[in-house]
Amino acid sequence: MARFLTETIGTLSDASSLFVVAAGLTLVFGAMRVINLAHGTFYMYGAFAVTTFAGTASGLRFWVAIVVAALVVAALGAVVQLGVVRFVVGKEPLTQLVATFAVLYILADVALHLWGSGARSVSAPLGVSGTFTLAGAYLPVYDLVIIGVAVLVGLVLWLLLSHTSLGWMIRAAVDDPELLQSGGVNLRRLHLAVFATGALLAALAGAIITPQISVAPGMDQSIIVSSLLVVVIGGLGSVVGTAFAALIIGIADTVGTLVDPAWASTFMYFAVILVLVVRPWGLFGTPER
Amino acid sequence: MSRTPSSAAAAAVVALGAPAPAAPGSLASRLGRAIALVAFIVLVVVLGLTLAPANALELQYAVSLTLFAVATNLILGFGGLVSFGQGIFYGVGAYTVALGWMHQSLDFTEAMVLAPLFGAVAAVPLGMLALRTRRLYFSLLTLTMSQLAFVIAENQTNLTGGTNGVFGAMVPTWLLDPHTSFLFTAAIVAVSIAVLWKVVHSPFGLVLRAIRDNRERVEALGVNVYAHELAAFVISAFFCALAGSLFVVYSQSSYPEILNWTASGVPVFMAVIGGMYSFFGPVVGAFVYEFASHYLIEYTQDWQLVIGVVLLAIVLLRPDGLAGSLGSLRARLRRRRQPAAARPAEDLATPDDAGGRP
Numbered sequence: 001m002a003r004f005l006t007e008t009i010g011t012l013s014d015a016s017s018l019f020v021v022a023a024g025l026t027l028v029f030g031a032m033r034v035i036n037l038a039h040g041t042f043y044m045y046g047a048f049a050v051t052t053f054a055g056t057a058s059g060l061r062f063w064v065a066i067v068v069a070a071l072v073v074a075a076l077g078a079v080v081q082l083g084v085v086r087f088v089v090g091k092e093p094l095t096q097l098v099a100t101f102a103v104l105y106i107l108a109d110v111a112l113h114l115w116g117s118g119a120r121s122v123s124a125p126l127g128v129s130g131t132f133t134l135a136g137a138y139l140p141v142y143d144l145v146i147i148g149v150a151v152l153v154g155l156v157l158w159l160l161l162s163h164t165s166l167g168w169m170i171r172a173a174v175d176d177p178e179l180l181q182s183g184g185v186n187l188r189r190l191h192l193a194v195f196a197t198g199a200l201l202a203a204l205a206g207a208i209i210t211p212q213i214s215v216a217p218g219m220d221q222s223i224i225v226s227s228l229l230v231v232v233i234g235g236l237g238s239v240v241g242t243a244f245a246a247l248i249i250g251i252a253d254t255v256g257t258l259v260d261p262a263w264a265s266t267f268m269y270f271a272v273i274l275v276l277v278v279r280p281w282g283l284f285g286t287p288e289r
Numbered sequence: 290m291s292r293t294p295s296s297a298a299a300a301a302v303v304a305l306g307a308p309a310p311a312a313p314g315s316l317a318s319r320l321g322r323a324i325a326l327v328a329f330i331v332l333v334v335v336l337g338l339t340l341a342p343a344n345a346l347e348l349q350y351a352v353s354l355t356l357f358a359v360a361t362n363l364i365l366g367f368g369g370l371v372s373f374g375q376g377i378f379y380g381v382g383a384y385t386v387a388l389g390w391m392h393q394s395l396d397f398t399e400a401m402v403l404a405p406l407f408g409a410v411a412a413v414p415l416g417m418l419a420l421r422t423r424r425l426y427f428s429l430l431t432l433t434m435s436q437l438a439f440v441i442a443e444n445q446t447n448l449t450g451g452t453n454g455v456f457g458a459m460v461p462t463w464l465l466d467p468h469t470s471f472l473f474t475a476a477i478v479a480v481s482i483a484v485l486w487k488v489v490h491s492p493f494g495l496v497l498r499a500i501r502d503n504r505e506r507v508e509a510l511g512v513n514v515y516a517h518e519l520a521a522f523v524i525s526a527f528f529c530a531l532a533g534s535l536f537v538v539y540s541q542s543s544y545p546e547i548l549n550w551t552a553s554g555v556p557v558f559m560a561v562i563g564g565m566y567s568f569f570g571p572v573v574g575a576f577v578y579e580f581a582s583h584y585l586i587e588y589t590q591d592w593q594l595v596i597g598v599v600l601l602a603i604v605l606l607r608p609d610g611l612a613g614s615l616g617s618l619r620a621r622l623r624r625r626r627q628p629a630a631a632r633p634a635e636d637l638a639t640p641d642d643a644g645g646r647p
Contacts, residue, residue, distance in 0.1 A: 095604055101600070105596055109594035109597070225433070232433065269436065273437075280426060
């Protein structure tokens, strides 16, 4: 039982941070039909920014650092949108993939100048570090923080997309952009807001996870692959699908580690391949015409 | 690619060697192209034999990458399939030679023959799977497969040597001399590219391009689109694997980084830089990319920045790549000399429209 609890909380925590990153990716795709390969870059920047802003002092400053990091990276996202992504909306996938990959390269280089090539770390503030006991299992308190943030993000996104006028504008932005524009909606500004929000979510995920990982260059390239796995399984553009898919990936990873550590990291890829064999457009996606 | 008029793009293809439909002066221009090609090959060979060993080795690597780029472009530019997974087959080729040497003490020649075959065999199930998906999903699924191949190569330490990969005397001594290995590589690449040229300009290649341009219409004509795409995927994998085995000749090693998703992106970038709608565009792209990154690493740590900016500039401003720019320049010159009616019908080799229609 204790073992089961430990694994469950660990899996949920992994799935949660993955969900927050991937939700940003899928939100941008849902509104703009752009897959942003530099999305993982925002995640890495969020994490690096926390190591800068939080310093060594923990406590309140840590939480402030997370908020500031997310906002700063959202601003960076706005710059990327205005400088690059704006020009590839509506273009073919190859153009979008190459352009956003170029952004990944450029920002990876800039990150080297800003934070160097070494690994950095931040410790969690006293209140949320350490473990608590439940049914004989020692569980990291910080896992609960991550899960809580993911649930909050999920709820806010769901409310935003299904219960506000901004939500239907985002959906209409893909279905019928011309009609939306003739209705007086500024599509460019909408895209800018959505892209900055996507960057903010990636940065938030990267910022919140800093106490559990070592922050180093290369994070951008590895997290983008996991997030792509998630959004492809879930169906591009679907936030609900993203939540399910993040869980599937998390479970695949945990089960993999338990079954055979040497093959553990391949399980999530096989999960993707399995899903796409059955539904080539993902669990909650719609077939591409 | 709708930014540039398609006629300019088509002219690029014509200029760089696509079959020019019967047009005034086409024989002369064909002859001109053939002479240019021969001159280029002679230049490369002479350079390879006279350069200092280190530079000859670098040239050899660039030459082997041209095969990787042209093979990838068979499905990318001519098939319209944006694969971020060709690094898998490059890796299969390299690891076939390396692991054959390590585990089976396979003879080098045998391994070189087996490498492309293994690449083709691996491409059958992967292609069958990946081609069930379309467009963006195809790109993302092939990217995923590439990362899977990387993870396997990295974690199965007993089989693959893990993160460090395989190093050792897997290349026979007669191939160790830089000039000999350069000639060896150049010969294999030349023959392979000639074969790929034949494929692109065969009826099969034409059907492939037709699928890229208008899938529904070709399907309605009774063509098995899936089978054609799969065949192209397998042929591409065959030559990608061959290029991978040439990587072993160059580096005498094989390691996981050659098949992760960014490595799979490299031939795509080469094709984009050089121009994916022309047959020889990726060759240009491979030389530019390889020499640029090689010399940039020597002079600056910011090679990622420079390559990123170049890619961005090309994809935003010159979607047809360097070959496309050259071609549109030529077309402009030709137009000035020729009356409109005498212009060749140029819409054979390029997508007539945005290119990426379903």
